[in-house]
Amino acid sequence: xxxxxxxxxxxxxxxxxxxxxxxxxxxxxxxxxxxxxxxxxxxxxxxxxxxxxxxxxxxxxxxxxxxxxxxxxxxxxxxxxxxxxxxxxxxxxxxxxxxxxxxxxxxxxxxxxxxxxxxxxxxxxxxxxxxxxxxxxxxxxxxxxxxxxxxxxxxxxxxxxxxxxxxxxxxxxxxxxxxxxxxxxxxxxxxxxxxxxxxxxxxxxxxxxxxxxxxxxxxxxxxxxxxxxxxxxxxxxxxxxxxxxxxxxxxxxxxxxxxxxxxxxxxxxxxxxxxxxxxxxxxxxxxxxxxxxxxxxxxxxxxxxxxxxxxxxxxxxxxxxxxxxxxxxxxxxxxxxxxxxxxxxxxxxxxxxxxxxxxxxxxxxxxxxxxxxxxxxxxxxxxxxxxxxxxxxxxxxxx
Numbered sequence: 410x411x412x413x414x415x416x417x418x419x420x421x422x423x424x425x426x427x428x429x430x431x432x433x434x435x436x437x438x439x440x441x442x443x444x445x446x447x448x449x450x451x452x453x454x455x456x457x458x459x460x461x462x463x464x465x466x467x468x469x470x471x472x473x474x475x476x477x478x479x480x481x482x483x484x485x486x487x488x489x490x491x492x493x494x495x496x497x498x499x500x501x502x503x504x505x506x507x508x509x510x511x512x513x514x515x516x517x518x519x520x521x522x523x524x525x526x527x528x529x530x531x532x533x534x535x536x537x538x539x540x541x542x543x544x545x546x547x548x549x550x551x552x553x554x555x556x557x558x559x560x561x562x563x564x565x566x567x568x569x570x571x572x573x574x575x576x577x578x579x580x581x582x583x584x585x586x587x588x589x590x591x592x593x594x595x596x597x598x599x600x601x602x603x604x605x606x607x608x609x610x611x612x613x614x615x616x617x618x619x620x621x622x623x624x625x626x627x628x629x630x631x632x633x634x635x636x637x638x639x640x641x642x643x644x645x646x647x648x649x650x651x652x653x654x655x656x657x658x659x660x661x662x663x664x665x666x667x668x669x670x671x672x673x674x675x676x677x678x679x680x681x682x683x684x685x686x687x688x689x690x691x692x693x694x695x696x697x698x699x700x701x702x703x704x705x706x707x708x709x710x711x712x713x714x715x716x717x718x719x720x721x722x723x724x725x726x727x728x729x730x731x732x733x734x735x736x737x738x739x740x741x742x743x744x745x746x747x748x749x750x751x752x753x754x755x756x757x758x759x760x761x762x763x764x765x766x767x768x769x770x771x772x773x774x775x776x777x778x779x780x781x782x783x784x785x786x787x788x789x790x791x792x793x794x795x796x797x798x799x800x801x802x803x804x805x806x807x808x
Contacts (some may be wrong), residue, residue, distance in 0.1 A: 413677075414554050416547070420540055425600035427558070430533045433593025434559055436586040437529065438566025441642050441758065442662065443574060443582030448516065449646070450579035451507050459643050459766025461516045466639075466759030468521030470752040476527045477748030484607050485532050486598045492526045493594045499523045500587040504580050523587075529597065530559060531747040538735055539605035549732060553677020556728045557670050567642070567666075571659030624738065624746060626795045627730050628753035630693060633788035634726060635757020637696060637781045640765040641665060641716070642758075644777035647769045652709055661713045668720030676725040685736075686795060688729045693792040695722030697785035703778045726788075757784070 418424055441462055448458035479488045499522035506515045537551035570582035598604075642662060649658035699719040706712035730750060738746030761784060765777035 413550055414674075417551055417554055420603070422600045422602040423540070426533060426536060426597050426603055429593045429595070429597030429600070430529050431558055431562065431593070433529045433590050433597060435562040435565050435569075436589035436593060438559075438562040439570035439582055439586035439589075440523075441639075441762070442567045442646070442659070443570040443586050444520065445643060445646055445762070446571060446574035447507055447579045447583050450574065451510065452513060454770070455643060455647055456766045456770045457513060459639075459762040461520055462643075463639075463759035463763035464517050465520045465524050466755045466762070469524035470755040470759070472525050473528060473748045473752040473755065474745055476525070477531060477745040480527050480532065480535075481745050482607065485527070485535075485604050486601065489527050489532070489594060489598050493591060496523050496526045497587065497591055500583070504584055504587075507580050507583075526594075528748055528751055529593070530555065531751060532597070534731060534735075534747055535605050536603045540603060548735070550677055552731050552735065553673060553728050556724050556731065557673040557677065559727075561666070561670050565663075567662040568659035571646075571656060571662075575656050624734070624749060626791055627733060628750045629791050630689070630726075630788045630795075631730060631750050631753035632757040632760070633784040633791070634693075634696065634723070635754035635759075636761035636764075636784035637700060637723075637757075638754075639758035639761025639763075640777060640781035640784070643762050643765045644769060644774060644781075645712070645716075647774040647777065648712065649709060651774045654709060657709050657713075661709065661716055664713045665716040665720040665723075668717040669723040670720075672721035673724030673728060676728060685729055685733050686792075688725065689733070689795065690789070690792045692722055692726030692729055693785065693789040696726060697782060697789055698722075700778075700781050700785055703781070704775065 418427070444462045444465070445455070445458040448461050449455050452458070476488065476492065499519050503516065503519040503523060505511075506519055534552060534555055537548060537555065541548035541551055566586075570586065573581035573585055574583075645661050646655070646658045649655050649661065696719075699722050702715045703712065703719065706715045731747065734746050734750055761780060765780045768777040768780060
């Protein structure tokens with residue numbers, strides 16, 4: 410099964426951007442948990458920690474489509490470098506604000522500015538779409554591989570972030586994430602031979618990517634999927650701390666990502682050629698059914714086991730969504746289209762973090778998981794209605 414992914418590494422220049430993407434996205438997977446751990450430890454409030462992360466995610470969501478459009482127009486390298494330098498400056502200010510106990514409201518200014526950088530995930534997927542433009546099966550394998558890579562980063566990232574923040578000092582996870590992200594970005598953009606060429610202005614379609622039918626419903630589904638991520642991060646940290654084992658949060662969240670990664674490997678191997686809309690419905694339904702048992706997990710061992718199985722619905726849903734976008738969005742708008750949908754994921758993480766953080770503070774730690782179940786149910790309902798947003802021609806192409 411793993412052999413089906415081996416040809417991807419034979420593509421000239423692919424190993425460099427795969428490695429860079431892996432480093433940067435592992436660091437990116439650390440930021441959410443690292444921020445919650447940093448703020449909660451320094452300010453003694455999960456509600457504040459969730460709110461800070463939420464504002465940062467919303468800021469990224471607001472600017473991400475604009476950044477994606479810039480990448481489509483001017484190229485990945487020309488946009489990624491200056492925005493990374495901008496992000497690095499504000500990451501430094503955020504750490505100083507935490508270390509020196511500056512007023513909490515400053516975190517709502519500095520942290521959101523850290524996230525103003527083009528999405529590594531969309532740029533990597535755009536490269537595969539360019540490389541395998543005439544090979545749908547290899548493209549499906551590549552997009553599945555990308556999702557598995559992201560899930561692996563969520564195995565490594567949260568565990569490392571929690572360990573650094575709890576073993577060294579509260580800002581340690583955030584600092585490590587910022588430095589590692591910079592290394593990953595520069596390794597990624599060094600692979601210039603695989604960077605997609607910019608589509609000439611006169612060949613670009615008029616309007617914005619969100620005008621394509623089906624894109625907004627897919628963004629909503631990703632918003633609800635992101636809410637599940639946000640809830641699991643904040644609530645699992647709170648549950649582990651309440652149980653007296655705060656360091657257990659990282660491994661528990663890693664098990665969720667392990668389940669998703671394994672499912673992604675299997676799904677990428679067997680799902681090519683199947684009806685994408687049916688796969689989307691099955692994936693979102695799985696997120697509801699498999700997440701629900703977290704409400705009844707009596708201790709951290711059981712919670713970890715439940716999270717392992719809950720994660721198996723995530724990667725198939727995300728892989729299917731990316732495949733749908735690649736089918737319905739023109740090449741000249743691919744970065745923008747993928748960014749819009751992944752922006753939904755970011756908004757969802759922000760909303761899930763903020764709402765569940767408030768529920769944890771006011772009701773209790775485990776009650777926060779209800780937010781994830783409701784989000785999964787809404788995603789499933791939208792998936793059932795997605796067909797009506799796509800034309801017959803587009804549906805024909807999705808089979």
